[in-house]
Every structure is written in structure tokens, then in C-alpha cells.
Amino acid sequence: MLRMESPAPPIKVENWLRGQPLTSFQPGKVYIVEFWATWCKPCVAAMPHLVQLQDKYKDGGVEVLGVAAYERARTADEARSNLDAWLTENFSNLNYRIGFDYTGNMNKLWMDPSFSVGIPTSFVVDRDGHIAFIGFPTQLHDVLPKILNGGWRTSDEARAADTERIAEGERTMHEMTRKRALTEPIFAKLTPAMKAEDWAKALSAVEEAVAVMPDDVNFRALHADLLLHKMRDLQTGLPVMRQLVRDAIDKKSELWMAGAMRQLFDPANDNSHFPPAERFAMGKNLSEHILALNPPQRAEGSKFLSYGAVAQYYYESGNKDRAIELVEVALKSLDRPEPIPDELKQQVMSLLVQALANYKDEKACHGPLCATPQDGFPKESKRRRRKRKHEKGS
Template sequence: MELRMGSPAPPIKVENWLRGEPVTNFKPGKVYLVEFWATWCGPCVTAMPHLVELQEKHADSGFEIIGVAAGERAATADEARTKVDAWLTEKFSNLNYRIAFDYTGEMNKLWMDPSSSIGIPTSFVVDRDGHIAFIGHPAELDDVLPKVLNGSWRSSYEAKAADAKRIARNQSIARERSLTRPIYAKLRPAMQDEDWTAALLAIEEGLAVMPDSFHFRQIHADLLLHKLRDIK
């Protein structure tokens, strides 16, 4: 089922709560920010001090942040959980919002995938009636959050236009990735093995499906001008 502005918020299904008390459901009358992030994600880490400020600023308005670490890179769930916990202790020992941990992929299936969200950080704002008010980048929250809190956001043209633009952009990215994924599956090993002929075949296959790709054109030119110049 598609998840967009106005949709009922999915449940929070996580393995552990690393910071703060567990949230079992979204309480009516409160606004929640569900923030998908990871320790390896530079923009996620950059956004965290501002999230701390937002939590402090709007706490009296019934606002709560839930950070969801659902994309940590580690061999096992235990390793990932320990890594996140240690990182939080070192970097944000006085964090003022909840942190949930999920290694199963369930949160991504419930939130990220149905909303066509591409990459992190991704912010989901849940309105006071338990419905999605906003999906996007945390950098946009300064403008959006006060309007959600005062009840003017979801009915505005600005909100509807922003959601439509987000969906179109993310669907375009998803389509592009579906086209480039098989190309890179051939190109990367060929480049690593310095098999320039195979690499050229792969990149020309890519240009056939995406002729306007600047990145593919760059690689194509480099192969012809440098890698293949001595091949007769």
C-alpha cells in the first residue's frame, strides 16, 4: 500500500529501544517525527544537533522525535546494535529524543518502501490524528513543523504540491536505478579486472537505455580516450 501525506501512519515495529522509553502507538493529540538514520550517513549525523534543538523547542507543543536506526551496516544484529549504542554514547551522550533499532528490515518495509523514499535521512511527520503529514528531508522541517503543529499544513496547497513533487522525484530515481543496476553489475567487475573491452560493452549497453546519462558518457569517453587507445 502506498504511503503518502494523509495516509495512516504505520506501526513502529523495532527490535530494541536504545534511548528513551518505547513507543507502542502514536497517541492522539501528539505530533511525532520518525527519523530514519544511520551512523555511517554523513547528512544524518549533520542533522542530529538540529533535531535536538527541535525536540527542545517544541516539546511543550506535544512533539516527540523517534530516531530509527534501520540501516546499520554490520554482519549481525548484535554487532549493529552494539555499534549504534557505542556511537551514541560517544557522540550524543545527552540526546533528548528516543532512538529505536531495527535490523530485520521490517521498519523499511513499513515506512521507507511504501513511501518510495530513496536514501536517508528521511523524516516522517505524524500528525495529531495519527496520519502522515510530511515525508522528506530533515532540512525542510524548520518550515514544515510549525505548520503541522498549528494544524495548517496538511490542508495547504504547499503541502500537496510538496508531496506530489517528492513522489515524482523519488519514482524517477527508482526507475533510473532499475535501469542502471544491471549495467553496473557488469561494469564494476570489468573495471576491477581491467577488462576494458567488457567495460566498453557494458557502458554502451547503458548508453543505449540512458543516452542522456552524463556519468555514462564520462566513462565511455575515458574508456575510448585512455583505456582502449592501445587496443588494436
């Protein structure tokens, strides 16, 4: 177990992308070892604070080093290249070291034995080479001065915090192990059934998953998708869909609401068999909650996750201008500094640009990516168009 007072493990990274290589911890110096990734929004948000800490305490023998051990890419070379480009674009004047590790060695040495299950995670190595703190980087402003004056490691506060951290880490790892034990046999049945398009077997596996993990939004959304779109079983599927919508709204979760919206307004799905009045009522309810939770005028927020389906609802409802506006906001949110994996970014951008072209009925571009209108794209139904005109006339 790695905890406060443990000797610090060695630093074994593949490359140092910023700063001089660190071969060992020097006696008399204090080191902040920060595990992070470019796709992790809290990690990115913490970086300016680490820059400030490095600048503020450099004369006191403090050295910050970031360990990028979680970059997502198909190969180490691709991950290293993406990371280097990201640092150049976003932190060109970074004042602390950045080490890169794709092998998993740093996780085995530091994260796993300390029961640290998420990033960002900060380790502080004290002047004698022992661990003084493990926790979130947001805590460093309070904890670091106490470490530097020598009073932290002997305090009741430090011991209590470390004990609580370990207990929480053990609970989280236990839950992850339990969930993995539940999902592995389910995926062993679900994956081949989905590939073979054996929807009955896939449904059986998903229903098993939902029974033991009702709060897993991915299984819940797939349950609705199989019934409504693969098997076109409205009698069974509509109650499942209604419950998904209710739970998404009750949880006030944009992720859940986006998952429900995609079942209702994904252009790739044929919804012609779905009762129009109920489909649009659900879409209206979800859209209003999503936009209240993550409004267009608010700069932050990953709008690209939910706004595509919301825009499709407005488009099919006859409000083309609103649909265009929301897609454009979603595209702008992809350009903000909260990074997502490149493959996902390209996939989402492609779908949004295609939607924009369809809504405008003309070629649309975002950066180098362009699209032309598609034939057969879901449009407002004649029945709904007549109803809308009637409402305007009255």
C-alpha cells in the same frame, strides 16, 4: 503508497537504544520519525537540529524518534554495538528515542511505499495518526509550526510539495531500476573474469558498461586500470586515461579526480612503463584542482578519499615535506565526526600510515596503528631528481 493523509504505519524496530520503547502513536501527539545512519553526513548534521526541535516543542506534544535502519556491519549484533558506542561518544545526552532495525522491516513499512530513496528522511505523524509530512529534516523548522497549528495538511503548499516529492521519488526509483537492469548482466561477466584474471573478458564487460553508463566513475576508472596496469596497453590506455582526467576536472568532482589520481599514483601499481612527463603533468593538474576544491586548511571534507594519491604525486615529484603534510591532514580527517564504515576506515588508515612511514623513512603511528618503511616503495625517479636539481640550480 504512503503519502500525506495516509495512516501512519506501525513502528517495528528490534531494539530501543535510547529512550523508552514506543508501542503505538498516541492520539493528540505529533511524532517526527527520522530515518538515519551514523555514516550519513547529512543525517549526523541534522541531529543537533532534531535535539533543538524536541526541546522546543516537547510541551506541545512533539516526540522525535530516530530509526537507525541502515547501519553497515556484518551482523546485527555488530551494527547494534557500533551504533551504541557511536551514540555514547557523539550524543551522550540525546533527548529523543533511537530505535534500531537490521531486518529491513521499517524500510518496507515506511521508506519503500513512500518512494523515499535516501536518508535522512523525516516523516511527521499528526495528532490523528496520519502522515502530515515526508521530506528532509532541514524543512521541519518551517513545516512543523504549520502542522502544529493545524493549517498545513489542508494547504495547497503541502499538497503541491507532496505531489512533487512522489514524482521525484518515482523518477529516482525508475532510474535505479534501469541501472540495476543494466549492471546485473555486466557484473555477471565482469566478476568471474576479474577473479580469473582474464583481463580480455573483463575489459569487454567494462567497455560494455562504459558504453551504456559513461558517467559511472567506477567503471571509467576500472577501464583505465585494466588497460594501463593489467594489460599494459599504453596505445589504447593513454587516450582513455586522458579522457578520464578531462572529465574529472570538467565535472569539478573530487570523487572523479581521486579515481583518476589513483590510476596515476597508487603505490601498488607499477607505473614504470607510463611516460613520466605525461604522468606527472596529469598528476599536477589533478592535484591542483583537488586541493583547490578541498583545501588542507578547510576543516571539513573527506580528505582521506583523495589526499593519499595527491601526497604520492608530491613525494614522487620530490616534495617530501608536502607529501607528509597532506598525509597527516588526511589522517586527521579520519578522526572527525563524519563517520565512515569501520572496515573502510581501517583500510584507508592503514594505507595512509604506511605511506607516512615510507615518506619519513621511519616508523609512523596514528593512534594504535603503526607501520615501518617498506622496501621497494616507489620513489622519485633518477631522471626526475636530476631535472629538479637542474631547475633549482638555474
